[in-house]
Structures are given as structure tokens and as C-alpha cells.
Amino acid sequence: MTEAATATIPVPSDYKSNVKPVWCPGCGDFGVLNAMAKAMARLGLRPEELAVVSGIGCSSRIPAYTACYGFHGVHGRALPTGTGLKLARPDLTVIVTGGDGDGYSIGGNHFLHACRRNVDLTYIVMDNRVYGMTKGQPSPTTETHWTSKLAPLGTGINEFHPMAIALAAGANFVARGFTGDPNGLADIIVQAIETPGFSFIEVLSPCITFRPEQKDWKKTVRHGNLSSTADLALAARQIFSDDGMNLGVLYAGARPPYRPPIGRGRVAAADLAAEFRI
Amino acid sequence: MTEAATATIPVPSDYKSNVKPVWCPGCGDFGVLNAMAKAMARLGLRPEELAVVSGIGCSSRIPAYTACYGFHGVHGRALPTGTGLKLARPDLTVIVTGGDGDGYSIGGNHFLHACRRNVDLTYIVMDNRVYGMTKGQPSPTTETHWTSKLAPLGTGINEFHPMAIALAAGANFVARGFTGDPNGLADIIVQAIETPGFSFIEVLSPCITFRPEQKDWKKTVRHGNLSSTADLALAARQIFSDDGMNLGVLYAGARPPYRPPIGRGRVAAADLAAEFRI
Amino acid sequence: MPHPTDIADNTSPGAAQRSSLSVALVGSGGAGVMTAGNILLEAAATAGYYALMTRSSGPQIRGGEAAAMIRIATHPVECMDDRFHVLAGVDWENVHRFAAEISLAPDGVIVGDPGRGEAPLVFSRSGAAFEPLPLARIAKEISGGRANMVLLGYLAALLGLPEDALRQATASLLGKRPAALEASLVALAAGREAAPAAARLVLEPALAGPAARWLVTGNEATGLGAIVGGVRFVAAYPITPATELLEWLSPALASVGGVLVQAEDELASINMIIGSSFGGVPALTATSGPGLALMTESLGLAVAAEIPLVVVDVMRVGPSTGIPTKSEQGDLNIALCGLHGDAPHLVLAPNGVADCLQTAQWAVALAEALQAPAIVLADQFLGQARAVVDSPRDPRLYGKRLCAAVGSKDYQRYELTADGVSAMAIPGTVGAAYTADGLEHSERGTPSSQAADHVAQLGKRRRKLELHDYGALWADIEGAGEFAVVTFGSSTGPVREALARLPGHIPPIRLVSLRLLAPLPRDRLSEALAGVHKLLVIEQNESGQLFHYLRGVADLPPESSSLRKPGGQQFNPGEIAQHLIEWSGT
Amino acid sequence: MPHPTDIADNTSPGAAQRSSLSVALVGSGGAGVMTAGNILLEAAATAGYYALMTRSSGPQIRGGEAAAMIRIATHPVECMDDRFHVLAGVDWENVHRFAAEISLAPDGVIVGDPGRGEAPLVFSRSGAAFEPLPLARIAKEISGGRANMVLLGYLAALLGLPEDALRQATASLLGKRPAALEASLVALAAGREAAPAAARLVLEPALAGPAARWLVTGNEATGLGAIVGGVRFVAAYPITPATELLEWLSPALASVGGVLVQAEDELASINMIIGSSFGGVPALTATSGPGLALMTESLGLAVAAEIPLVVVDVMRVGPSTGIPTKSEQGDLNIALCGLHGDAPHLVLAPNGVADCLQTAQWAVALAEALQAPAIVLADQFLGQARAVVDSPRDPRLYGKRLCAAVGSKDYQRYELTADGVSAMAIPGTVGAAYTADGLEHSERGTPSSQAADHVAQLGKRRRKLELHDYGALWADIEGAGEFAVVTFGSSTGPVREALARLPGHIPPIRLVSLRLLAPLPRDRLSEALAGVHKLLVIEQNESGQLFHYLRGVADLPPESSSLRKPGGQQFNPGEIAQHLIEWSGT
Ligand SMILES: Cc1ncc(C[n+]2csc(CCOP(=O)(O)OP(=O)(O)O)c2C)c(N)n1
Ligand SMILES: Cc1ncc(C[n+]2csc(CCOP(=O)(O)OP(=O)(O)O)c2C)c(N)n1
Ligand code: SF4
Numbered sequence A, B: 001m002t003e004a005a006t007a008t009i010p011v012p013s014d015y016k017s018n019v020k021p022v023w024c025p026g027c028g029d030f031g032v033l034n035a036m037a038k039a040m041a042r043l044g045l046r047p048e049e050l051a052v053v054s055g056i057g058c059s060s061r062i063p064a065y066t067a068c069y070g071f072h073g074v075h076g077r078a079l080p081t082g083t084g085l086k087l088a089r090p091d092l093t094v095i096v097t098g099g100d101g102d103g104y105s106i107g108g109n110h111f112l113h114a115c116r117r118n119v120d121l122t123y124i125v126m127d128n129r130v131y132g133m134t135k136g137q138p139s140p141t142t143e144t145h146w147t148s149k150l151a152p153l154g155t156g157i158n159e160f161h162p163m164a165i166a167l168a169a170g171a172n173f174v175a176r177g178f179t180g181d182p183n184g185l186a187d188i189i190v191q192a193i194e195t196p197g198f199s200f201i202e203v204l205s206p207c208i209t210f211r212p213e214q215k216d217w218k219k220t221v222r223h224g225n226l227s228s229t230a231d232l233a234l235a236a237r238q239i240f241s242d243d244g245m246n247l248g249v250l251y252a253g254a255r256p257p258y259r260p261p262i263g264r265g266r267v268a269a270a271d272l273a274a275e276f277r278i
Numbered sequence C, D: 001m002p003h004p005t006d007i008a009d010n011t012s013p014g015a016a017q018r019s020s021l022s023v024a025l026v027g028s029g030g031a032g033v034m035t036a037g038n039i040l041l042e043a044a045a046t047a048g049y050y051a052l053m054t055r056s057s058g059p060q061i062r063g064g065e066a067a068a069m070i071r072i073a074t075h076p077v078e079c080m081d082d083r084f085h086v087l088a089g090v091d092w093e094n095v096h097r098f099a100a101e102i103s104l105a106p107d108g109v110i111v112g113d114p115g116r117g118e119a120p121l122v123f124s125r126s127g128a129a130f131e132p133l134p135l136a137r138i139a140k141e142i143s144g145g146r147a148n149m150v151l152l153g154y155l156a157a158l159l160g161l162p163e164d165a166l167r168q169a170t171a172s173l174l175g176k177r178p179a180a181l182e183a184s185l186v187a188l189a190a191g192r193e194a195a196p197a198a199a200r201l202v203l204e205p206a207l208a209g210p211a212a213r214w215l216v217t218g219n220e221a222t223g224l225g226a227i228v229g230g231v232r233f234v235a236a237y238p239i240t241p242a243t244e245l246l247e248w249l250s251p252a253l254a255s256v257g258g259v260l261v262q263a264e265d266e267l268a269s270i271n272m273i274i275g276s277s278f279g280g281v282p283a284l285t286a287t288s289g290p291g292l293a294l295m296t297e298s299l300g301l302a303v304a305a306e307i308p309l310v311v312v313d314v315m316r317v318g319p320s321t322g323i324p325t326k327s328e329q330g331d332l333n334i335a336l337c338g339l340h341g342d343a344p345h346l347v348l349a350p351n352g353v354a355d356c357l358q359t360a361q362w363a364v365a366l367a368e369a370l371q372a373p374a375i376v377l378a379d380q381f382l383g384q385a386r387a388v389v390d391s392p393r394d395p396r397l398y399g400k401r402l403c404a405a406v407g408s409k410d411y412q413r414y415e416l417t418a419d420g421v422s423a424m425a426i427p428g429t430v431g432a433a434y435t436a437d438g439l440e441h442s443e444r445g446t447p448s449s450q451a452a453d454h455v456a457q458l459g460k461r462r463r464k465l466e467l468h469d470y471g472a473l474w475a476d477i478e479g480a481g482e483f484a485v486v487t488f489g490s491s492t493g494p495v496r497e498a499l500a501r502l503p504g505h506i507p508p509i510r511l512v513s514l515r516l517l518a519p520l521p522r523d524r525l526s527e528a529l530a531g532v533h534k535l536l537v538i539e540q541n542e543s544g545q546l547f548h549y550l551r552g553v554a555d556l557p558p559e560s561s562s563l564r565k566p567g568g569q570q571f572n573p574g575e576i577a578q579h580l581i582e583w584s585g586t
């Protein structure tokens, strides 16, 4: 992004870097990158006021493709990293990104506690129901009967329901988007960022290579089928009849975010020694 | 337990070892030990057919106080240990035990995935809403405003709802017991062990030392207020109006447990080499 | 002093026939480089040659440029040669990225379609001659014909691989798709026809038939060794480059009545196998550096509670996420010293593709015998290299645990026995119920904070490892003389070959390749190094982890030094030979 | 050859006054042993003495038997004495459990209520005289009177502590409860009255007023050092014996405008502080062995992505859960070598209670200057010991990071600078946005799988640590001569005192106590050991982790050996002095 751009009205391309994505041609994550850039432009934030944090996976490569400050950490720990960053630097807008394996398998505990802690973060999970980066193993959201080398008979395990868990754990904003609809997804991202507290967006983002059948998602998703509510019980009821293909905002609550007292103390560090003097 | 006892009708004391508990006098965990012993006697299993697995915490000391095979592992990992044991030894009855810190904080991810995986285990969490062993820090179930040295202003974080998470994650049996009612708790444990798949029991078990106010639980709990259902939506609705003091079985499903194919192969190990021969 | 390239492996440099030839096949995504490479490898095997194939690809997740690097030889090969004799490109898109990995011999050949332009300068400046081959045109003339197959036919002819072997290999790999197979056979023939009648690069005839050979990867060999050793339970979390090991194990275990579970993370993996092993079923997990790091807390539990288990670390470039697709021997430190507290355990390393079998099997046997965790340090090179090897010798080592008998009187799980090994009661055993504990404990297993119990149990756990007789497998020892090289793992291949290139070298140089790294058999090492006054430790990492470890725990000859190279690129025999000449000359 | 007890610290053994006296107060749960101990400690401080208190308790979580062990001296003390001069029991229930920790001097005194029976044989067989004191009876006569206070009054008189100091200390600790205070003062007086007029165990008068002294624990000193060094963000998960450090930090950080978050586990803790530090706010976590093990993967990330941070490991007995309440120096291995791949980082260790402040502060400064993680190895002894110390010197070391300026042109986060340190852009800085990465990367930070980038970045990360000038703080060096002892951490106290007990010892013995363990300043160590031909490495663990590390990376004198002792019980000066005499005599 050029110096001049900060003065003019920002456009999505201001939020993209010139690093070439390693993604397979046709990967759903391209659309998520586009939607993020659109959302950032709509919000009018400067790229350097934004930080994009991730773990490891194809989807987790996204930070370097934005023009924002980025952090590409270790597998499964994006949420704590984002949490630490936001608590220490409340002035930044922090977006945490990653995949279904990163977020729900190895990172599941942090997902639970991030929802509960309700720090003002936006968490975008690119769900392709597979481990793309390690070449096609089942993730928690993989359908029970999907077969793979590692699970030749399918997993035999019920799928994980991220939105249900997010609700039960206390996320303040819960939505589902689709990479094939970057404008709709950008709308959701804008709303998520603007809603204080922990916002969770599940994005259906096909893995063209290991789950080519997901190309059909563009036919099976139902736009705007989730209706936004601030009533937790209502939201929970919607989730019970959800088959994973309904798009939109499910829940937007009003729980005040966890705000750290950073920067508010008045004592000089050296004065702390007083209590030890005899 | 003596040799002779295996032939006669078992009594609870057959299931207790002679190791003296390190618990504070009055600790709720004594009642849980008693209830477990009662349940085991009612089930009539031999102690050596039972394995009790735990993590670290006051509550996690329980295995050595039983006369069963016990495993006292590391903090937060009791569920994977129990899972590995049960998958490798489907003939054993495996009970996993621990505290709210062990199970919901450091062990939260395994809780999620154990519910989802639905291996035939019974998981008993002694919830005292505090870290007893490390002397009084807040746990995920600690009330937002409870103050402690580590969180002098309270945690400022919403409490974790174990039963809601267990339901959302797919546990097959979900119940709440109270240590002050060892008979009622024993009933629940018997039912949990008899129900195939993953059974989760939240036990209100006061920490007399760091949460002395929990002595009042014996007045505030409501016996049998949860009504057992196999309908997930109904169970979820009950959870919405639950204040944590209702006792009983909330949900008993019929999802078939995950059964490993162990022991069913017919190929000799050495024959696997055939595929590599030129 | 001869330059190592002068003393290269080819017995008669000027001659028409060579005992080892190396080919790199490159092309963009979808060009079929890997298929061609696999067929070439299998054809070489069928024709009675030894061979080795490694792969490389661009940064793209899938569909990017790829390289299949194949070495074919009349003798066993455990590493790539210094230089490639042939670079064959289906096309040249982005293949400059492989420049560092593919160094061409000056008398080498570059084969490519003139219609695709010239090979990148990084390759052609080696002096290799360009042999134009109109791949596209030839392929087009064949219905269903593909350029990679034409190129392969040409290559086989160039190398002098029998036509039959090539057809057989093609049939074996493409047999399930008859149409593709037919078109491929035609394309192979067309390629062969386009080859010059008298090629400069021809292999010596293979010495024997392939009767007693295997075509296997290190990961597969590790998996097989584990199962033969007795493993019946595996819990693991996918990670490059260990995933293929798990993917091989999953159906293989099922077929022998075992089970593989995909865990939610590595913390779960290691604790699941602890659970299985506590239950009496030998268990294993496989991972790479990042996953091993997550397991160290619970490895300590396995030490303290005395639970046998095996962790295979297929090492990749570190630190942190590093370079997942490249090899390095950088996890030696964490494997040896990564546990908190005094936590003696076993660390082993296979030193070749086939040796992965024996080492994994031995690891299972040792873990079970000593009721301790064993870490096996394989690496990306060994794990993913596919090789034609002599059929591995069966070490006849099986997991055998000392178990408590039914009704043992006054059973003490952690009894202070002379050899440190105490009987383990398997759940279900009447009269021997106990609680395994990671807290320090008395002989009975009851938690104890008494220093005396701590001292006694620490001693027991150390003693059982130190007193065990590890036999001859602890190291491969070759040669004699006052100079010696110590190495381990995948560095052994190039070191061994470097030494073979210095026949009759004065002074003679011994080789010690360590298979058992911890506990280090210090006495045996001293014996193996008796009379040595100059020692070189060779390893693939930046900081010299083996060198410092050996200095720390063993008595090395006063003149000991270190040759190391970070990962990302394997040692080649030539650079080691060069170093050995300089080192032994001073 | 004199026996070390003959050369004990008391300058005139037979005399009425001593320069150091040690008292153990014991009793069952609720007996008030800790309150009495704390008052005694503060009274000693008020009276101008140096002092040290450690605690021990039975296996019960709460309310079990307890022991407060207090040493009072006219000179600074950093360890307990070999023997206790007084054992004072409110009662004797289960206190035999402390036998290993409380060894009584033959001329010692046992004080107790005859109504409670005799002291356990393990104590009385030392030959110590029993002094009966009817605690219950005296306490009963005082409204609200408690036995522990009567005992304390008696003890103070026995030791010759001024009455004023005792009253002042009591007021300071019980001031908030006036009724309890009043009763206590009466009880103290009653106890004092019951004491013999001419006691055999009297302290020499204190040498100076307490003006420039602190009463502090190592954990508190560590916390203060961290904050003064610049830390403003802490994320941590409770674990014994680090919890008190966190509990001190929580309100302290809030008061200076920082924040402490309780994380869900140690994996979250370490990554939260990585996030904070990436954001420009210096950050720390504290844990013990099991937690450190969980952090090593992400410590590797901090190495690769070059994120400054501090991890304090308050070591306890390992392996695994071990003995959480006892001290050991067993995490040196994991701190030095526990990361996968080649991952150079900083490891420091405080060598005394007060030194915790300086070392923590230095760790923050080094981490920030070198953009690398620093591990501080404190331990349970240092962390939980409460001591009267000279007010610590302010090392004036503060975290200062090289930051990228606004609008840096062509900003390269991982630029290959001469000293290896490159400017870090703090989020918000215009024109310098970059992505920090744990994958190997180019100078710009873009992931790279090229061996050349790997070699360059590995070199950069090693170089910045090796080229830094660590100044004089790397070690405390005392004495001269051809014999030397190297040690670290809490072993320094008893080693130093052992050496002080051998004044004029021939041969003279040098002391090197390492504060910076990694990177080891090899040249400075060589200098410090110049002329030494016999070296002894002293540490508190079973396997000799420091000894083997030093052998591995440094050039030690040929005659180097190791003195070690597993944790659970601290070294005492006498046993070290004894060993030094034997070792230096041969
Ligand atoms: C500790 C650790 N374990 C395992 C891995 C290997 N790994 C890398 S990415 C990945 C899964 C990625 O799946 P997901 O998060 O769904 O991302 P996707 O590639 O599908 O976008 C795994 C298991 C790792 N890097 N680190
Ligand atoms: C890896 C690790 N982190 C931290 C600890 C310290 N620790 C021991 S028990 C415990 C919490 C116990 O709380 P809970 O599970 O609720 O059990 P309770 O004592 O309340 O029964 C903690 C944090 C540890 N042992 N290991
Ligand atoms: S493997 Fe799948 S998720 Fe990964 S880049 Fe390719 S299409 Fe996308």
C-alpha cells in the first residue's frame, strides 16, 4: 500500500500484499482473502492498525497475503497469540484466522476459552472439513463416513459442531459465511469486527484438491438462511435444525468484552520495592 | 480385598484401598470415593476389572484410594489416557476422574473430543469451582466475581457450562450428582457405567478449605430436578434454565459407542512384508 | 591430493558403462514427473539394480513444480551422488527452484523439448550437453500419449535399462488403468526410439537378480518393524513427514488385529499410548519435531511411571515449523535432553532406509524390556526416500515385558530390584492392583515426598537402562586405524560412501555409526575407539548436537572435531570425502 | 584432617554466643507454626540480623503437620545450616516426617510441652537436651492465649532476641486483629518468663541496624525484577512452586498499568506472551518443570520468529509431577536443550534470594535486546525461601528493543545484520508491516524452503547471541588458586558457605557461580578458570546435568569431576566442605 492510499478512500487491494499465495488454484481460501480485504476497506482501517494472526495449515497462510501486520505461529495456538496481542494492545484490531484442524482439533481448548473469555477478537475459520496442508486427513468437522488413507473405513466419529460449541461456550457473535460469496462474507466480517467481544465466523471454504466434491457447496449453501438474534435460546434452537449449509449471522449478543486494565496503573515500578524494606 | 471376597457378594469396602487420603477433613471428594465404591459394589465387577484414571489435582488423587487398577497421570490428560486404555483393553471398565481445572481448563480439548468420540468411558468430574491443589485459584467454573490472590477483582469471565458443552459436543450420557448424597450419586454412576458410550457426570464436590461457602451446597442443591431424556433438544432446553444446582440425569442417549477393531485382524505380522518384495 | 570428484564412485570414469547413474526428472505440476520417477525406480529394481529415489517440490501445496531424483546403481546406495548425470525436463517452469538440490556433472546431459525453450542457466552452465527431444510432438502422435512417458522411454534407453523391465514396471504401476497403460507403452517405445543408439551414459549390467530385494520407504520399514516388534496400538496426529508412516500403519495394524486412532493433538496421542501400554498392549506414536516438543511432559510421565512406549520422530528442518519437507538431524538435543527433571530413557536412530525396520523393532523390544519410553530418530530423508535394498535381516527382537503373576504376594510395582526392572501388573491380574504414578513414589507406588524414596527410585530408573546388555546392535563399526568418524542416522549413508571412495587411504579411517544414542554405551564406544587419536563427528545440523553430546558424556580422543551442515540439503559423499582427506592429512 | 562440623560456622563453638543459630518450629495443622515462624523471622530482621526461613509440610493438602525452619545470623545467609540448634514443637504429631530435613546438633535443645509426650526418637537420639515447657498450661492461663505464641516468647529469650523486636514483629503481622495481638503479646511475655535466665544458645549481637535490608522471598524478588526490567504483560497457569510469584505479580502489575491473565493452560500462556511481545509489550510467564515442558514447542517459535520473552521456571523435583513442594536443579537439560531443531536462546539462573531480582531484570533486558526467549531457572528453595537480605543493588538494566522506524524503506524484518539483531516493527508502525513466521524465511520474512535461507537465518540467530557483550554479570567469581568449583543457582549458597568455612585452606579454591548458562561465555569461563587444574562441578540433581553440559561445550581442566545430589533435600555447607577437603586433598 502506498503512502498516498492512507489519505484516500481505501480499496480492497490496499489490504493485500504482493506475496504469491501457495494455495492450489481454485482453493476456497482465495475468496476468504478477498472478503477480508473488502471488509477491511469498508471499515476504513489503516492496514498497520490491523493484525492478522494464524496457526498452521493452508488457511493459516493468510496473514502474509494481507498488507497488515501478521503473525504465522504454531499449529493450534492462534487464539492465545491473538488474545495476548489484543490484551497488550487494545488499540489494534486483531483478526485470528485458521483452519478446521488448527481451530477445532489441536486448538479446540483455546476455542472454548476464547469464546468464554470474550476478548474483542474476530476469529475466522476456513472450514474445508479436511487437513489440507498435510494432504488429506479427516478433521473434527469431517463427515463420519468420509474415507481416507488414515481412516480407510471413515472416522466413525460424530462431526464437531463449531457453532453449537461457540454458543455453548459463550461467543458473543456467531455466523457462517461462504467463500463463494465474498460480498456476503465481507458483510459478515464487517459486522463481526464491529461487534465488541469475541466474534466467530465459520467460513465454508472448499479444498479443491482433497475434497473436490466440495465444489458443489456453491449449489448447496442457502444464503441468509440463518436469522440473527440476540436470544441465546432462539439461536440454540436454530442450530438444532441446521445442516451446516445455512449462511448468515446466527447470534449477535451484547455481552461486554473482557477489557484488561492495561495502561491504567499509576505506581512507578521502583516504588513496588517499598513493601520489602524492613 | 481378599481372595475370598471375589466369591461372595461384594461390598463397597472391597473397592477401597488402605492408602490414607491426603484430602482435608471434610473435603467433598471423600463422598465421591464412597459413591464410587458403592456403585462398583452394586455393579458387582471385580476390582481388577476396573481401572480408574486421573490427572492432577486434589480430586485426581482418587485412583490410589480405590482397590482397582489406577493411573495417576499428568495434569489435564486423564481422558486420552483412559481412551487409550479402553481402546486397547475393551474388556476393562474404565472410569476417568478429576477436577474442574484438570478437566475444563488444561484438559478442555480432550473433554470436547472425548464427548465427540464416544468411547465407552465414564468421566466423573469433582467440581469445586476452584484449583484446590494449587491453593485457591479460579477455575473455568468459578463464579465471575469470586476474588482470589491471582484475580483480586474476580475473573471477569463467564463461567464454563460443562453440561452444555458435553451436550453440544456429543456426550451420550450427561448427569449431575452431589457428593453430599452418596447414594444418589452411586445410582448415577451405576447408570453411567451401564450406558454404552461416553458418560459424563458433573459432581458438586465442595472444597472446604478454599471455598468454605460451598458447605451451603447441601442446602441449595435440588435433588432429582433434572429429568432424564433421550431427546437432545429437550435436554438443551433444560440446560438453558439450569442454575447449576439441579441434580439428576439430564440426557441418556443411544448413540452406539466407538468400538475399535482391536483383536479382529487375521494377518500375521511377518506377512505384511510381502508388499515390499520385488 | 586427489579431489573427491576425481575419486568418484564410477570405477572407470571414461568408460561407457558406470556403476551408478543419477537422474533428475523435473516439470511443472501435472507433468507426471512423479509417475515417471516411480516407474523408473521400479524398472531399475526389476532389472536387478539397487536404487534410491527422493522427491522435491515447490512451495505450492499441490500442483506446483516437482522433481524426482533417482539414483540407480549396481551396489547398494543409501544417499544421493554428488552430481546428477541426467537432467530430464518435461518442461522448465520454475524448476530453477531445484538448482541447489540438482547439481549437474560437467559431462552430464540435459534432455528436454526444444519447443519448451532451454533449461535454466543454473543448470546449463554446468557444461552439460543439451539433448533435444521433441516431447510434445511425439506425444501428440500417440492417442492418449503423454510427454512424461516419452521422456521416460528415452531415459531408459539412455541408461541402458532393459526394455522389459520398463514395461513390467509400467504395467505394475498403471495396470489398473488399461487405456493409460496402453498409451504409455506406446509412448515409452517412441521415446526409446528417439534415443541415440550409442549413449554415453550407460549402466554396468546388474550383478544379480532382484530375488532378495525390497522396494520400500523408510517410513514403511519403520511401520513394519514396529508391528513385527509387537506394537498393536498407535495414536497419532498427522504431521509432515511422519504422515505416510501413519497412513501405512492404519490398514496394516487393522489387518493384524491392532488399531490406529487419530488423536485430537499430540498431547492426546502420547497419553493414549500411555493408556494402551499401561493396559498391556505395546504402543507407538509417530510425529516430527513440533509434535515431539508437545510430548515431552508426558514422556516424563512414562519415565516416572515406567510405561514402555515408542515415539518415532521423523525429523524435519527446525526450529519451530522450520521446513516441513526437508530433512535435518536437529532433534537430537530434545530427544536426549528435552524432558524435565532427571528422566533417563532410550534414544535410537536408524542409519538407513532398510535399517528403519530393524531399529524400530529393536526400539519396541527395548522399551518393553526396560519399561521405559524409547524415542526413534528417523528423518525426512530416510522416511520418504524410496529405495531398492537387500531384503532386511530379521533381528528377531520382540517386545517382552516382565509381568506380575496372578496373586503375587505383597506386590510392589516399583520394587527396588538389582537390575532395576520390576514386574508390571497388567490390569485384570488378580491380586496385583496398583496405581501407576508420575509423582515420586515408594516401591509400592504410593506418592512420597521423602528424599530417600526419590534417590532410590531415580537410581532404579537409571540402573535398569545402564545395566542392560544392548549387544552388538548399538552401533555399526567398520574399518580400523587411528582415525575415526562417528556419525548417526541418515548421515551414515554419505559417510560410508565417502569412506568407500577412499580405498587404501592412508591413514585408514574407522567408522562408528551409532544406533543407540541413549543411554550411550560408553564402554563399548571406548572399545570401538581404542587406539584412535583423531576423531571426527559428522552430523546434519548447525550446532553440532551429537558432537557436544559425545564430548559431554564420553571420553573422546583429545583431537576431536566436528563436521556439520544444517538441514535442507543432505550431505553428499564427495564433500565428506574432501573433508576427510583434508582432516586426515593434517 | 578436620571434620566439617569441627569447622562449622560458629566462630567460637564453646562460647555462649554464636553468629548463626537455626531453629525448627514444628506442630500439627492449625498449631500456628507458620505464624510463629514468620514473626520470629521478622523479629530477627527488626533486631538487625540476617535470616532465612523455609517451610515444609506433610502430604496433606491442607491442615497437616508443618515445619518452619529458620536460621538467624549476624552475616548474610543463603542456605540452611548443617544442623539445627533448637527443635521447638507445639506438639509432635506426625512430625517424624520431617526427620530427614531437621538434623539436630548434639548440643542442641528440644523444647516441648511435657504434656504432649516426648519428641520422636529420630530427633532425641541426636543427644539434644529436652527442655520441658508447659505450653498448654501457660496458654490456658491467658485469655485467647495460644501455645505457639508462648513457645515463640520462650524461643526469642533462648536466642537472646530483643523483646522489642519481637513485639514489633508481632504487631506488624497481627496488627489487623487487635484482640489476637493483645493475647499474643501476653503469651509472648509468658513464654519469655519461662525461659532459663542463662541460655546456652545465644546469638552474638547484630552488627548493624536493619536500615538497608529487605525481607523478601525469591519469588517476590523475581516478580519485582521483571517489572522493573519492563515486563507489563504476564499470562500464566498456576503451578507449585511458581504460583506465589504469579500471585504477587497480579496486583503489582495492575498497579503499574500492566496486566496478568490466567490462561487455560501453559500452551496458551506462552502463546499469549508471544502475542503481547509481538505487539511491543514486554512479557513473561512463570511455571515449573511440567509447564515448561509444554512450552518448548512455542519457545522454538519465539526463537524462529525472534520474539523476546521471559519464562521463569521455578524448578521442583522431577521427573514428571515428581515432588511439587521440593527443590531440585533438574530442569537444566530441558532449559538448555529442550527445543527441537537448532534453537539458540538464553538461559539464566539466579544464585540467591536477592539475586532473583537482578537476574530476572537482566533476563528481561537481554531478551529484549536480543529478540530471543530467555529462560530463568529459579527453584523451589530460592522461590519460597523468605530471607532478610541486604537491599539488592539496582543493576539498571531495562528492556530496550531495536524497533523499526516509521516508513522504513524496504523494511526487512529478518535482515542479515552484522550483529544478527534486526529492527522489529511494532504493529501500528506505518510502512513496516510484515508477517512474523516460525517457518524458515527470507530476510523479508517470506517462508522459504531454500537451504541457503536456512543457513543464513540460523547463523543470524546464533550470531546475535554469541556476539553480545554480557559484561561481568555472567558469573560471580570469588577467590583464586589452582582448584576451582563451578556451580549455579541455589547450590551457590551452600558452596559459598562451605568455602567460607575453609579459610586459609590449602590449596585455595576458586568459586565460579554461573548466572548466564546459555549461551555459555566460553572465553570468559576459560579466563575465569585460567591456571586451574582441578575442577569440581556442584549441582542439585542426579545425573550431573551442568557437569555434562560444561564438558560438552567448554574446555574444562583435565581433572574435572562432579558432586551432585538429587533434589528433595538441599545441600548443606558441611557436606560440601567435607567433600571439598577430600577432593582437594587427593
Ligand atoms: C504441533 C503440530 N502438529 C501437527 C502439525 C502438522 N499440521 C500442519 S497443518 C495441519 C492441519 C491443517 O488443517 P487445517 O487447520 O484444517 O488447515 P487446512 O490446511 O485444511 O487449511 C497439521 C496437522 C504441525 N505443524 N504442528
Ligand atoms: C502442566 C501442569 N500445569 C499445572 C500444574 C499445577 N496444578 C496441579 S493441580 C492443578 C489444578 C487442580 O484443580 P482441579 O483440577 O480443579 O482439582 P482440585 O484440586 O480442585 O480437586 C494445577 C493447576 C501441573 N501439575 N501440571
Ligand atoms: S490443499 Fe486444499 S486447502 Fe490446501 S491450498 Fe490446496 S485446495 Fe486449498
Ligand code: SF4
Pocket (backbone or CB within 6 Å): B022, B023, B024, B026, B027, B028, B029, B058, B059, B128, B132, B133, B206, B207, B208, B209, B210, D061, D062
Ligand atoms: S484443598 Fe479443597 S479440594 Fe483439596 S483436599 Fe482440601 S478441601 Fe478438598
Ligand SMILES: [Mg+2]
Pocket (backbone or CB within 6 Å): A057, A099, A100, A101, A126, A127, A128, A129, A130, A131, A132, A139
Ligand atoms: Mg482444513
Ligand SMILES: [Mg+2]
Pocket (backbone or CB within 6 Å): B057, B099, B100, B101, B126, B127, B128, B129, B130, B131, B132, B139
Ligand atoms: Mg477443582
